[in-house]
Amino acid sequence: MSVGFGGPPIIEGIDLDVRAGQFASLIGPSGSGKTSILRVATGLLEPLRGTVELGVSRCRTSASCFQDDALLPWRTARQNVALGLRIRDLPPAEADARADHWLSKLGLAGYGDRFPGQLSGGQRSGWPSPRCWPCARSCCCMDEPFAALDAIVRTRITQELLDWVEREHLTVLLVTHDLEEAISASDTVAVLGHGPRATMRARHAVDIPRPRDVLEARRHPAFGPLLRTLWDDLTEEAASSPATADGAAR
Numbered sequence: 001m002s003v004g005f006g007g008p009p010i011i012e013g014i015d016l017d018v019r020a021g022q023f024a025s026l027i028g029p030s031g032s033g034k035t036s037i038l039r040v041a042t043g044l045l046e047p048l049r050g051t052v053e054l055g056v057s058r059c060r061t062s063a064s065c066f067q068d069d070a071l072l073p074w075r076t077a078r079q080n081v082a083l084g085l086r087i088r089d090l091p092p093a094e095a096d097a098r099a100d101h102w103l104s105k106l107g108l109a110g111y112g113d114r115f116p117g118q119l120s121g122g123q124r125s126g127w128p129s130p131r132c133w134p135c136a137r138s139c140c141c142m143d144e145p146f147a148a149l150d151a152i153v154r155t156r157i158t159q160e161l162l163d164w165v166e167r168e169h170l171t172v173l174l175v176t177h178d179l180e181e182a183i184s185a186s187d188t189v190a191v192l193g194h195g196p197r198a199t200m201r202a203r204h205a206v207d208i209p210r211p212r213d214v215l216e217a218r219r220h221p222a223f224g225p226l227l228r229t230l231w232d233d234l235t236e237e238a239a240s241s242p243a244t245a246d247g248a249a250r
């Protein structure tokens with residue numbers, strides 16, 4: 001697959017095969033094209049050449065959550081998070097109870113009646129992700145959904161995501177800069193090379209059984225070696241990138 005915006009392709013010859021039920025993460029340098037791939041996967045962007053298949057063709061029954069997803073300012077925290085569950089036709093009381101549970105995992109127990117404007121940027125940043133999960137019938141695409149969360153909250157909500165994914169048998173494509181998050185959540189981690197014309201550098205299987213406990217996964221013997229491999233991949237990409245000091249020095 002190739003992707004572009006009118007000029008030369010920003011991504012060339014990417015082959016990203018995600019099987020139904022698989023949890024795949026996509027990592028890579030800033031500007032390498034991760035969000036663009038997600039947009040192609042969800043049908044928001046047409047590839048120049050090729051197609052993306054994510055369990056079902058082009059994720060027709062997908063839900064997606066992007067970095068700049070808006071919260072609805074006239075809805076409370078609970079109503080924002082419960083929106084996906086209500087779209088899924090859960091009875092209001094059940095949707096509210098589940099939304100409160102997710103808010104508590106986001107460190108916002110007791111904040112359900114607050115409006116977005118009454119909370120900090122970090123406090124609001126985790127909502128779009130659980131809001132979108134229930135809308136996914138087969139596949140869920142997420143772009144750095146937990147980037148602004150602190151480590152404890154991030155671990156808790158990632159566990160909620162994994163539990164939901166297991167329960168709903170979802171296919172997931174997650175874009176993240178957090179290598180530990182990528183390994184502990186995924187079955188495979190794809191590494192994009194640097195721009196301006198990115199290609200796929202590597203694809204690694206995560207040999208840790210599912211269902212997973214996020215913290216236990218980090219103690220699994222396969223975790224450390226894969227973390228070092230991903231780090232090496234990204235370090236070498238930075239060293240060869242024309243856009244970084246490392247690459248410029250070569």
Ligand SMILES: Nc1ncnc2c1ncn2[C@@H]1O[C@H](COP(=O)(O)OP(=O)(O)OP(=O)(O)O)[C@@H](O)[C@H]1O
Binds near residue numbers: 005033034195
């Ligand atoms: N609408 C657009 N028009 C032109 N170029 C774009 C557009 N959107 C993205 N690009 C370019 O495509 C490249 C990839 O962008 P993309 O947002 O997919 O990268 P990314 O890997 O998700 O980056 P980050 O990790 O910083 O979020 C970048 O060089 C960017 O400038």
